[in-house]
Amino acid sequence: xxxxxxxxxxxxxxxxxxKAIHQAIKTxxxxxxxxxxxxKYFELNIKEGLSEEDARQEIQHLAHxxxxxxxxxxxxxxxxx
Amino acid sequence: xxxxxxxxxxxxxxxxxxKAIHQAIKTxxxxxxxxxxxxKYFELNIKEGLSEEDARQEIQHLAHxxxxxxxxxxxxxxxxx
Numbered sequence: 001x002x003x004x005x006x007x008x009x010x011x012x013x014x015x016x017x018x019k020a021i022h023q024a025i026k027t028x029x030x031x032x033x034x035x036x037x038x039x040k041y042f043e044l045n046i047k048e049g050l051s052e053e054d055a056r057q058e059i060q061h062l063a064h065x066x067x068x069x070x071x072x073x074x075x076x077x078x079x080x081x
Numbered sequence: 082x083x084x085x086x087x088x089x090x091x092x093x094x095x096x097x098x099x100k101a102i103h104q105a106i107k108t109x110x111x112x113x114x115x116x117x118x119x120x121k122y123f124e125l126n127i128k129e130g131l132s133e134e135d136a137r138q139e140i141q142h143l144a145h146x147x148x149x150x151x152x153x154x155x156x157x158x159x160x161x162x
Contacts, residue, residue: 006122021123021147030143032136034126041087041120042102047113055113062111066102 001046002080003059007068008039042067052079082127083161084140088149089120123148133160 009015018037025033046055056079068075090096099118106114127136137160149156 008122008124018123025143025147028147030139032128032131032139033143034128036126037124039122039124041089041122042099043089043118043120044114045116047115050113058111058113062106062114066106066109 001048001050001052001055003044003046003055004078004080005042005044005059005063005067006039006076006078007042007063007073008075009037010072010074013072040067052081055079082129082131082133082136084125084127084136085159085161086123086125086140086144086148087120087157087159088123088144088154089156090118091153091155094153121148133162136160 015037018035021038022033022036025036044059046059050058056077059077059079063075063077064070096118099116102119103114103117106117125140127140131139137158140158140160144156144158145151
């Protein structure tokens with residue numbers, strides 16, 4: 001089983017890294033990009049023998065306590081068979 | 082219009098960052114995670130007035146030449162209305 005975790009800064013939090021990328025790509029010519037924000041992406045392999053429900057619960061806990069900082073970041077989880 | 086770009090290391094490329102995360106979460110108790118790889122995730126806002134086809138082409142070019150290093154990384158693009 002595979003799990004994917006997407007971590008993004010909350011919309012209210014400034015993203016200086018994204019701003020830097022945006023500034024850089026504007027100077028080399030991508031005028032149609034209005035804004036860009038960078039996040040993190042994790043691909044996890046889950047050992048066999050776990051139900052999808054249990055896996056989701058464990059990954060949820062892992063994302064909340066380790067992969068993301070829930071004070072300033074949102075996260076989204078996808079479980080794939 | 083929104084675009085999402087996912088950048089991941091190619092499967093044949095070692096991911097020391099992912100290995101470090103995996104080692105760390107094993108010690109604090111997530112035994113069912115077999116492997117973890119970290120990638121990057123970009124959310125782009127595209128200015129109005131561009132067709133989806135043109136937007137995809139521009140983002141494809143941007144991802145290939147700026148956001149990802151195609152020698153060691155794969156990327157995936159999603160365009161959202």
